[in-house]
Amino acid sequence: MTPRVKNDFPIELTAPDITAYKVGNTGVDYVTTLDSDTPGPHVMVTAAVHGNEICGPIALDYFYQNDLRPRIGKLTLAFCNYEAYLGFDPEDPTVSRYVDEDFNRVWSEETLDGPRQTQELIRAREFRPFVADADLLLDIHSMQKKTDPLMLSGPLPKGRELARGTQVPEIVVSDHGHASGKRMRDYGDFINPNSPKNSLLVECGQHWEKACGPLAIETMLRFLAHTETLSAEDVADHLGPTPPPQRFIEVSGPVTIITDNFRFVEEYQGFEVIEKEGTIIAYDDDKEICTPYDNCVLIMPSRRLGPGGSAVRLGQFIDG
Numbered sequence: 001m002t003p004r005v006k007n008d009f010p011i012e013l014t015a016p017d018i019t020a021y022k023v024g025n026t027g028v029d030y031v032t033t034l035d036s037d038t039p040g041p042h043v044m045v046t047a048a049v050h051g052n053e054i055c056g057p058i059a060l061d062y063f064y065q066n067d068l069r070p071r072i073g074k075l076t077l078a079f080c081n082y083e084a085y086l087g088f089d090p091e092d093p094t095v096s097r098y099v100d101e102d103f104n105r106v107w108s109e110e111t112l113d114g115p116r117q118t119q120e121l122i123r124a125r126e127f128r129p130f131v132a133d134a135d136l137l138l139d140i141h142s143m144q145k146k147t148d149p150l151m152l153s154g155p156l157p158k159g160r161e162l163a164r165g166t167q168v169p170e171i172v173v174s175d176h177g178h179a180s181g182k183r184m185r186d187y188g189d190f191i192n193p194n195s196p197k198n199s200l201l202v203e204c205g206q207h208w209e210k211a212c213g214p215l216a217i218e219t220m221l222r223f224l225a226h227t228e229t230l231s232a233e234d235v236a237d238h239l240g241p242t243p244p245p246q247r248f249i250e251v252s253g254p255v256t257i258i259t260d261n262f263r264f265v266e267e268y269q270g271f272e273v274i275e276k277e278g279t280i281i282a283y284d285d286d287k288e289i290c291t292p293y294d295n296c297v298l299i300m301p302s303r304r305l306g307p308g309g310s311a312v313r314l315g316q317f318i319d320g
């Protein structure tokens, strides 16, 4: 069970019942691959990497309910940490993030091939062949705080390119992940600049806010249309208005927590722009944590402030 954290946010979304998707067609629970029998890429959309995040299951459920099918290539739809997700309780919503450890920090070869046994590693090991085979991945998430949705496009220009093609959300953040372990979106060739394989991780808003579900659906459909898995006609009746131009942020790095006495000087929500270099934003025990440059953007400040974790990411707006 995940350590409980304070929650001030109402539960406006209903977690869909996903048990009908347990027995797919791949031999692995909660993983289904739809084959168009036409040449094309293996595209994958993943949900519930974190069990307390509901918008991804809402998007996959929407895909199934609307009888959509891939036009080219193959499409794999997966509920990743379904065990954690099945434990979601609206009365105690923060504790179902994972069973033993964060599913999205175990994706280095060393960890996957190593001796550790946890629920998440067992699941990651059985799911790994799908991740390794996928050409294009969209991994759907949500956030602790009510900040603007964002696309985490990874460290490479090709990630920004895929985010641009997907068109939503408006803010695209290029980043390198966390010191505490590799994310699924950074597995293998996804972050090889010489490989055409590519991946995105979308953060659709606060975990349980109403707008988070529709944005997950919109992002999934625009991603699938951009990759030509679905046709423009398939998605036309499902999409919102033409989105505004995107804005791009490059992250210089996360602030990795050292001690168990880390605190921010203010309750940051995310996307605050700190004008002056050297402004103190937090203390890690006695150590001052300062902004490293002018106009520093704070991205996804965390409420889970334990040693080894990322407290916040720091970045700057760039030309896309």
Ligand SMILES: [Zn+2]
Binding pocket: 049, 050, 053, 141, 142
């Ligand atoms: Zn997540």
